[in-house]
Amino acid sequence: xxxxxxxxxxxxxxxxxxxxxxxxxxxxxxxxxxxxxxxxxxxxxxxxxxxxxxxxxxxxxxxxxxxxxxxxxxxxxxxxxxxxxxxxxxxxxxxxxxxxxxxxxxxxxxxxxxxxxxxxxxxxxxxxxxxxxxxxxxxxxxxxxxxxxxxxxxxxxxxxxxxxxxxxxxxxxxxxxxxxxxxxxxxxxxxxxxxxxxxxxxxxxxxxxxxxxxxxxxxxxxxxxxxxxxxxxxxxxxxxxxxxxxxxxxxxxxxxxxxxxxxxxxxxxxxxxxxxxxxxxxxxxxxxxxxxxxxxxxxxxxxxxxxxxxxxxxxxxxxxxxxxxxxxxxx
Amino acid sequence: xxxxxxxxxxxxxxxxxxxxxxxxxxxxxxxxxxxxxxxxxxxxxxxxxxxxxxxxxxxxxxxxxxxxxxxxxxxxxxxxxxxxxxxxxxxxxxxxxxxxxxxxxxxxxxxxxxxxxxxxxxxxxxxxxxxxxxxxxxxxxxxxxxxxxxxxxxxxxxxxxxxxxxxxxxxxxxxxxxxxxxxxxxxxxxxxxxxxxxxxxxxxxxxxxxxxxxxxxxxxxxxxxxxxxxxxxxxxxxxxxxxxxxxxxxxxxxxxxxxxxxxxxxxxxxxxxxxxxxxxxxxxxxxxxxxxxxxxxxxxxxxxxxxxxxxxxxxxxxxxxxxxxxxxxxx
DNA sequence: GTGAAAGCGCTAACAT
DNA sequence: ATGTTAGCGCTTTCAC
Numbered sequence: 001x002x003x004x005x006x007x008x009x010x011x012x013x014x015x016x017x018x019x020x021x022x023x024x025x026x027x028x029x030x031x032x033x034x035x036x037x038x039x040x041x042x043x044x045x046x047x048x049x050x051x052x053x054x055x056x057x058x059x060x061x062x063x064x065x066x067x068x069x070x071x072x073x074x075x076x077x078x079x080x081x082x083x084x085x086x087x088x089x090x091x092x093x094x095x096x097x098x099x100x101x102x103x104x105x106x107x108x109x110x111x112x113x114x115x116x117x118x119x120x121x122x123x124x125x126x127x128x129x130x131x132x133x134x135x136x137x138x139x140x141x142x143x144x145x146x147x148x149x150x151x152x153x154x155x156x157x158x159x160x161x162x163x164x165x166x167x168x169x170x171x172x173x174x175x176x177x178x179x180x181x182x183x184x185x186x187x188x189x190x191x192x193x194x195x196x197x198x199x200x201x202x203x204x205x206x207x208x209x210x211x212x213x214x215x216x217x218x219x220x221x222x223x224x225x226x227x228x229x230x231x232x233x234x235x236x237x238x239x240x241x242x243x244x245x246x247x248x249x250x251x252x253x254x255x256x257x258x259x260x261x262x263x264x265x266x267x268x269x270x271x272x273x274x275x276x277x278x279x280x281x282x283x284x285x286x287x288x289x290x291x292x293x294x295x296x297x298x299x300x301x302x303x304x305x306x307x308x309x310x311x312x313x314x315x316x317x318x319x320x321x322x323x324x325x326x327x328x329x330x331x
Numbered sequence: 332x333x334x335x336x337x338x339x340x341x342x343x344x345x346x347x348x349x350x351x352x353x354x355x356x357x358x359x360x361x362x363x364x365x366x367x368x369x370x371x372x373x374x375x376x377x378x379x380x381x382x383x384x385x386x387x388x389x390x391x392x393x394x395x396x397x398x399x400x401x402x403x404x405x406x407x408x409x410x411x412x413x414x415x416x417x418x419x420x421x422x423x424x425x426x427x428x429x430x431x432x433x434x435x436x437x438x439x440x441x442x443x444x445x446x447x448x449x450x451x452x453x454x455x456x457x458x459x460x461x462x463x464x465x466x467x468x469x470x471x472x473x474x475x476x477x478x479x480x481x482x483x484x485x486x487x488x489x490x491x492x493x494x495x496x497x498x499x500x501x502x503x504x505x506x507x508x509x510x511x512x513x514x515x516x517x518x519x520x521x522x523x524x525x526x527x528x529x530x531x532x533x534x535x536x537x538x539x540x541x542x543x544x545x546x547x548x549x550x551x552x553x554x555x556x557x558x559x560x561x562x563x564x565x566x567x568x569x570x571x572x573x574x575x576x577x578x579x580x581x582x583x584x585x586x587x588x589x590x591x592x593x594x595x596x597x598x599x600x601x602x603x604x605x606x607x608x609x610x611x612x613x614x615x616x617x618x619x620x621x622x623x624x625x626x627x628x629x630x631x632x633x634x635x636x637x638x639x640x641x642x643x644x645x646x647x648x649x650x651x652x653x654x655x656x657x658x659x660x661x662x
Numbered sequence: 663g664t665g666a667a668a669g670c671g672c673t674a675a676c677a678t
Numbered sequence: 679a680t681g682t683t684a685g686c687g688c689t690t691t692c693a694c
Contacts, residue, residue, distance in 0.1 A: 006686095008687080008688095017664065017666075018688085019664075019667095019688095019690080020665075022687095023663095023689090026689075029663085030663060030664090035663075035664080047471065049443060049446045049447045049473070050447055051449060051686090052447045053388050053393065053449050053687080054670090054686070054687035055688055055689075056384055056670095057384050057388050057670050057686090057688070058669080058689045059690095072410070072412050075409075078404075078406075079403070081412075082409075082430070085403070085428070086432075094444070097412075097416070097426070099416050112380060116381055117425075118383070140378065141332070143332060256616050259616075260615065283588075284557060284585075285584070285587050285590075337671055337672085338671070347680075347681085348680065348681045349681090350681065350682080350683095353671095353673060354673090354679095357672095361680090363679060366679080381671095382670090382671055383672095384670090385670075388672070388686050388688090389671080389672050389674080389686055390674095665692100666694100667691090667693100668690090668692100669688100669689095670687105670689090674683100675682105676683080676684100678680085
């Protein structure tokens, strides 16, 4: 491609100074109507697009916020990304997405990358509990950040998370009151606070009811859960659980998949409950009973908090969102 | 946040010139081992991150490619986004995502935005057939672009799409050979070439078989399809279709949802076939019969083409990907 | 209301 | 091997 037109080119054609072009296109400063029109026409004719790179270089505002997510293959996070886009746009910012690909070790690099690109703030949705880089970062931040959904084990930095332990207790208790005694819990990847807290809640509720907890690990992964739960279902010498509580909806879907595969019906044969309440399209036929993280509220809170941080309106943002039990058709 | 450290700060601390810092951190130019280490230590101590904005300002390479998608709520496109991330990363580029929110009118603005940010190339996955801005853009491009999946009606610009008409014929013919005569087609939003071509294929195949086509419009939207198809199913005075062919998988899921809601089974009562072959998590219990767009191949082709364009290795990229019939459990 | 000039933080000649 | 210098394309004083 040929060299791109600059404001200088526009200035030459419009017979004004380059700073006048800047004034017209940024909408700042007084410019005579006629001059303005001449500039606009010239810009149009040359197919001029303001160079945002140069602009943010000068203004020291990148107008962008960095978002770190584990993956876009989990509906929970692709929905998050979609909403982040909407909200940041409302705040006249663009979102820069980075993915860790479900690998905690990739986190540090993508955060550094985002900082290098001079994002004005960081929304971190893939923090693992023991991330030492993040621990240090929270002590000496260069750019405001808020952890979303997942957080560090040390209670530092800014975060908006849901009360995962409580949500887990709610789910387990609900199954208990439905008469279930053998409740299998499918855990997520224990590298993340959500998995830790949810497991804790499940154990707490089971202990309280004097029931024996039974746990398998699905790692927040569809395929792994499908297999691991399948193994449980196929083990003939053990008592089958009457209910399965999955640590997130993605794994709950895998559970249902494993069930269907064996001609077992969710609820009719084995109750299934998830966690997240993803507003994912197949909900009408799956109709999953789940714990809502109230994702939209959580995200909005995190983002508003981040903007408050950016604008110096606050120093800390720490919010716990109360989860909700959503009873549908699978439990 | 305090002013960020610059290479100048690092230079001062390391007692070298600023350009030496640049040489060390960009890995270009010869620097003595010892000097290099001194710079690295200084950078470390100051928490220095190279300002990519300034760097790309100077090098005139943004190291980023712009991606326009209709939405991240449709699994087809969130999967696309996920893969784009992987591929662009392999090419040492970052992806800048913009969404049209399924609104063709939003397209022009987001493309301009991306150009303003000086992306090196554009992957356009949300082009509508009659977009006059894009038509003009293709004649006088400022930045290389390739349309992905959807394209203009005028045959201009660069594109990688699947043979949607053929795919549609394959789906319809398959249903016909299965003995179906009353096949309902659920169309997508006719603003997009995919919807136009798929409808054409369906009609062609039906005509060929001497069957009467029957079409409703789901606009590529889950909720709308759920309702529209529900209406058909509830219309008592009409003959029910024995098979439903949905213009994409998202709508096929809505069809199955509407079926399930009425205690009808896909295949057992009414056959369902989709289009896309999204590798979406619930596939094991839904087990949707569909037409594969071979998304991965299509995307890879589009992106490789885009990079070829960027590097001046080619002038045009136009590829039609042959679709595949994937027979599973719903038809 | 408009122009001239400085400078954002880098890289890339060009010197030495 | 390292320092000096000149911009990249803007915004923003400061003059006039």
